[in-house]
Amino acid sequence: MKRSKSEEEYVFATERFEDRKLVNILGRDVAFFNFGGDDIIAIDAHCYHKGGSLIEGDIEDIADRTCIVCPLHQYRIDLHTGECIAGGLGRYYSKGEKQRVHNIKICEDGIYIQKIDEIAEFDSDWYCDDTSELRKKRKRKMYY
Numbered sequence: 001m002k003r004s005k006s007e008e009e010y011v012f013a014t015e016r017f018e019d020r021k022l023v024n025i026l027g028r029d030v031a032f033f034n035f036g037g038d039d040i041i042a043i044d045a046h047c048y049h050k051g052g053s054l055i056e057g058d059i060e061d062i063a064d065r066t067c068i069v070c071p072l073h074q075y076r077i078d079l080h081t082g083e084c085i086a087g088g089l090g091r092y093y094s095k096g097e098k099q100r101v102h103n104i105k106i107c108e109d110g111i112y113i114q115k116i117d118e119i120a121e122f123d124s125d126w127y128c129d130d131t132s133e134l135r136k137k138r139k140r141k142m143y144y
């Protein structure tokens with residue numbers, strides 16, 4: 001059976017799971033968070049700042065946003081938009097979309113993830129997998 005173009009854009013990622021799960025898909029580490037039912041989010045697993053492991057972060061509601069708190073330097077990343085949320089004492093602001101949030105498709109046999117759009121770049125791309133180590137050394141960026 002020939003698959004339609006939109007089907008080809010997605011690859012199988014994981015079977016259903018509870019809570020959270022780290023999956024390597026086509027060489028890229030992706031963190032999945034399950035909030036119940038079909039409320040599942042997939043983001044790059046390594047923090048855009050300096051590669052902290054977001055799968056180990058705490059989840060907090062900040063300014064009506066569901067954020068993952070990076071265990072390394074406590075940056076807060078909106079799980080729905082990938083924005084870094086800065087500020088405090090009731091005054092928060094976005095530092096922009098830093099972390100790649102992946103499009104997913106939930107099917108009976110599991111969860112599929114959309115292949116990366118090569119044109120759109122996110123800061124978290126620098127830490128997406130182990131093979132980007134050389135690239136990181138050559139062209140190190142600091143993100144704040």
Ligand code: FES
Binds near residue numbers: 047
């Ligand atoms: S590595 Fe995540 S906040 Fe620094």
